[in-house]
Amino acid sequence: MFFQKLFTPYKINQCEIKNRFVVPAMVTNLCDEDGNITEAFIKYHEAKARGGFGLIITEDYGVNPHGVGYKNCIRLYDDSQVPANRRLTDTVHMYGAKMFAQVFHPGRQTSSAVNGGVRPVASAKIPDAFNREIPHELTVPEIHELVGEFANTARLMKKSGFDGIELHLAHGYLLAGFLSTRQNRRTDEYGGCFENRIRIVEEIYHAMRAEVGDDFPLTARVSLTEDTVDGRQMQETMMIVKYLEKLGFNGLNLSNGEYTSYAPELISSTFTAKGYNVENAKRVHDFVNIPTIVANGINDPAMAETVLEQDACDFVGMARASLADPDMPRKAARGQLGNINYCIRCLQGCEGSLLEGNHVRCLVNPELGHETEYTFDEVTSPKSVLVIGGGPAGMEAAIAATRRGHSVTLWEQASELGGEFISAIYPPAKGEYANYLVFLKHQMTALNINVVLNQSANVDNVRAFGADKIIVATGGDPNKPNLKGIDAENIHFANDVLLGKEPIEGEIVVVGGGEVGTETAMYLADAERGHITILEMTDDIDAGLLRTVPTKRFFRDHEVTVVTHAKVKEFRDNEVIVDHRGVEEVISADQIVLAMGYHADNELLTALQAELSNVVAVGDVVEPTNALEASTSGFKAGYYA
Ligand SMILES: Cc1cc2nc3c(=O)[nH]c(=O)nc-3n(C[C@H](O)[C@H](O)[C@H](O)COP(=O)(O)O)c2cc1C
Ligand code: SF4
Known part of the structure; x- marks a missing residue:
């Protein structure tokens, strides 16, 4: 057995989880505009359950229509919403995975634009530098109302078949804002001393516990450090986690940061060390007697096993690793580490897409968010497909077409695969990007795709090849301005x-x-x-x-x-x-x-399109954009070849 610790079951309260792979909460924007569950949302989660994750934590549920942090934020506050949630949990349970629901209130980290025209609320009237609106300071009766809403949502979550609930106390949202003196400037019974700042959490905990009973897992997500100018550091966090344990929380999910934290970021880029939270998480793990989860920058089962071996936590959160490759646990169980599509911490597809108001995407996994569309039913009449260009767009096209049953040949004019992406992995803080090329090359070999290197294409040899479908992925060329002296040797x-x-x-x-x-x-x-x-x-x-x-x-x-x-x-x-x-x-x-910048290198494309009818273009040869769009368009063209 590879990774013995990762595959040892463990309990949170009475809930046994089959292994230590956890998908921490991630916004998807796959729900509809009213926050209702869609088929795409269920399929997205099903892929992770099928791939072997032991515990999946949903994105952050809003407890009322105006407690949402982004466009399609999931919500649960009415009994009519239970059946769809039940379909979600039933689906995940089919694979032996457990599912916790995360519940939150965004506080000041939202905007009236996504919150149904309602101004954000917070512990105090201090705007968040990211969203910028000055929030309404919650009154005491409003706080009491909110406590009741959290309890109502907890009741509905249990009724929907969730195995546990994670209360979001991290990342600068409403409850983090009460806990931290960074945001909380109240002078009533909810501000000032620690006892007052944690009061709202205590009230919500008791109200939720009354609804779900003692055996039901109630856990909390906490930022170990807030990583901002006056944010909380570890010593105060130690006080909070001990208090949460005494209150009765059954587990802690340890994270860091808030919206305006940069390097170390809440969702780390390659500028932040891998496993950034592990040492602080170990301090907490040694100090409390309830299960802990740690996340941020652990995207490799080998590292996850090491973190468990260090006794730094009981479970490992691998959020983006599950976006890049939902089958990672299954592959890790078989020791197929070279076959894992590793998250490269580029933030382009996941966080980048959400910030643009789109659903979650992944640069290295074009299937993500399209699980209902890309079902990979084998084609009835396989074609001969010629892909010209061996960068990410070309390789994704070749892989998708082969997986559908087509016979694929790829021509690359250079002596190696990778295209422009090769130079993109050389700068500092980009080393992890090499994983993507390694994975693509591995797939090309594993799928027996016929790769011909040092092969230039022209109309004659492409016509002579006689493919049913030609996918042109020849990329772009760097711009050279028409300026005096431009051809100098230096x-x-x-x-x-x-x-x-x-x-x-x-x-x-x-x-x-x-x-x-x-x-x-x-x-x-x-x-x-x-x-x-x-x-x-x-x-x-x-x-x-x-x-x-x-x-x-x-x-x-x-x-x-x-x-x-x-x-x-x-x-x-x-x-x-x-x-x-x-x-x-x-x-x-x-x-x-x-x-x-770059311009499309479309001379060959234009010539082919003039002579042949079965030509499609993908990636930068259409219009230079970025690697995310290149991999997406390549994959799509291959899938529909
Ligand atoms: C697209 C995206 C959405 C996220 N949404 C949430 C969320 O709803 N709630 C939450 O607690 N954390 C959220 N996070 C943070 C993750 O749970 C996790 O802490 C972070 O990605 C670092 O872990 P990783 O390196 O394993 O990805 C989100 C992260 C990403 C990438
Ligand atoms: S888009 Fe980049 S950071 Fe996000 S999951 Fe994919 S590889 Fe990781």
């Missing part, structure tokens, strides 16, 4: 620099402060290649979702100069001439790196 493309083809050093100017430009600057600064200056046309650099703040911190620490509002006019010997806020300036440069 001007390089960012991806060539990242791939080590251009060993430059000295006074280096990077033109473009987008993701590629900032990452190339980090790469050069980290390798101490010289002094780096970034020239950015707009008013700020943009290193991507949640990466800009830690990137700026890195630039400060490594003395990287960033010049904004700077438009390049001309390159001269060892000089870049810029228009900086309307004034011409000369910046000296031994070497210059172009990171000015």
Whole structure:
């Protein structure tokens, strides 16, 4: 047996959980606009139950129509909502998994836009820097009403067949806001001393317990540290967890942060160490006598087993790992570690999609959120499919088409698979991204896909190949502006620099402060290649979702100069001439790196479309976007080949 500890059952109160793999709560936006459960929501959870997770915790349920934190936030406050919830729990139970429901109130971390036009409420009138609205300070009668609503929801959750309830006391939401002096400035019986700040939690606990009985698991999610300027640190957390245990909570799910925490983030990016919470969780685990769960940046069963071996917790929360690969526990049980699609902590598909108001997605798992659509019924008349281009879009297309039963050949003009994504894994804090290419290559081999490397495509050889379907995934090319001096020998493309083809050093100017430009600057600064200056046309650099703040911190620490509002006019010997806020300036440069975006490399595509009728295009060859859109479009084209 691989991973003995991970596969040892354990109990939370009277509920036995078959293993230690936990899916912590995650917003999906897969419910409908009134927060009702949909088929897509059930299928999403079914995939994790089928994949072997022992305990699945739902996203955060609202207890009334205006206690919601995002567009399609799930809610439960009426008996009429029970049957759909029952269908959810029945489905998950079919696979031997247990399901807890998380219950919350967003407090100030919501907006009237998603909350049915109702202003957010909080312990005090301090706005959250993320949502920005000044909240209404709850009155005492309103607090009492809310306590009753939590109890009502608990009653309905038990009636719906959930195996337990997790009360959300973490991440800066309403109850975290009462607990923490960061938010709570009340001077009544709910503010000030610890006894007062925890009063609302105590009242909710007793009201919920009265509804569900002593044997039913009631657990709490707690941020170990709040990771903000005046946020809570461990010593106060120790006091809280002990109090929660004494109150009667049956378990603790240990997390960190709130909405405005950056590196360490609440949902960690690759700027935050893996297993960030483990050491603090161990302090709690050693201190209390109820089961604990820890999460954040544990995306690998080997690490999860190690965390259990350190006796840092009883269960391991693997939230995004379950998005990237819902079958991870099943694969871990068989020791198939190389076959796991690991979460690369890019935040693009999951958090990024939610922030844009879409349902949860995953860069490395295009099936996520589409479980009702991608059922993989085998096609009745298999085709011969030719995929041109071996980056993520091309490989996803080849994999999806093969899984449906088509016969697939992939041509890649380079000597290895990966396309532009290869250079994307070289900058600092991007090393985990290599996992995605490893997984795709592994799938190509496991599915026996015919890969031909060093194979260029043209109309003649594609026509001669005679495929029923041609999927073009040839990507994009870096932009090269038509400026005086652009062909000088000291001007390089960012991806060539990242791939080590251009060993430059000295006074280096990077033109473009987008993701590629900032990452190339980090790469050069980290390798101490010289002094780096970034020239950015707009008013700020943009290193991507949640990466800009830690990137700026890195630039400060490594003395990287960033010049904004700077438009390049001309390159001269060892000089870049810029228009900086309307004034011409000369910046000296031994070497210059172009990171000015991409354009579609569609010459072949246009030629093929003119000659052949069975051609589709995916990824950057259509329009340069990002790896998330590339993998999604590739997969879809392969699935519907
Ligand atoms: C898309 C997404 C939605 C989340 N929604 C919730 C939520 O509703 N409640 C909650 O307590 N945590 C939520 N989290 C935080 C996760 O439960 C978890 O703590 C975090 O992702 C770090 O763990 P991981 O590295 O295993 O993903 C969410 C995380 C993600 C990625
Ligand atoms: S989108 Fe990125 S961070 Fe989110 S689950 Fe997928 S791989 Fe992980």
